[in-house]
Amino acid sequence: MTQVATVEKILRDGYVQISVPRKSACGHDCEECAGCGMTGASVYAEARDPVGVRPGDKVVVESSTRAILAVTWLVYMLPVVFFLLGYFLSAGLTEGWRYAVAIAAAAVSFIPIKLYDGYARKRDTLTYTIVREF
Numbered sequence: 103m104t105q106v107a108t109v110e111k112i113l114r115d116g117y118v119q120i121s122v123p124r125k126s127a128c129g130h131d132c133e134e135c136a137g138c139g140m141t142g143a144s145v146y147a148e149a150r151d152p153v154g155v156r157p158g159d160k161v162v163v164e165s166s167t168r169a170i171l172a173v174t175w176l177v178y179m180l181p182v183v184f185f186l187l188g189y190f191l192s193a194g195l196t197e198g199w200r201y202a203v204a205i206a207a208a209a210v211s212f213i214p215i216k217l218y219d220g221y222a223r224k225r226d227t228l229t230y231t232i233v234r235e236f
Contacts, residue, residue, distance in 0.1 A: 103167045106236055109159045110146065118151045120163060120230065149230035160236035169227055176215055184211035 107120040121144040149163050188207025192200045222228050 103170060104162055104164045104233065105230075107149070107161055107163045107230070109155045109157050109161060111157050113148060116151055117148050118155060118157075118232070119146060120149045120161070120232075121146050122163070122230075147230055149232050151232050153232050153234060155232060155235060162233045162236055163230040164233050165228070165230045173218075173222070173228065176218060180215060181208045181211045184208050 105122050107122045110119040110121050112118055124143040124145055149161075153161070155161055185204045185208040189200050189204035192203040195203065
């Protein structure tokens with residue numbers, strides 16, 4: 103997945119901080135619409151800099167689409183799956199207790215999410231790489 107970003111500052115050896123404009127889920131231009139209230143929002147991230155850029159430069163950055171989709175599934179779907187498992191596996195309980203078990207199971211799903219977050223930060227699995235200047 104490639105995006106256009108702005109270099110904010112130089113970090114440690116070979117890394118820079120970038121700001122990537124947040125894209126809306128509807129695919130429209132947030133700067134023009136502002137329907138959801140997300141005007142001008144940016145996400146800040148680290149990027150590898152094999153090109154040699156300076157703060158203020160516009161760059162094209164690339165990230166692994168597979169890694170992004172895996173994290174998206176983990177963060178959004180795992181709690182839903184745990185919730186449903188908790189609900190259906192507690193079939194012998196009253197409805198109130200079934201929902202309580204389901205909510206507890208969804209809360210437990212955040213443990214592997216947090217563990218993967220620590221792993222991904224140590225291994226730089228979700229970093230951007232600057233491909234070229236824009």
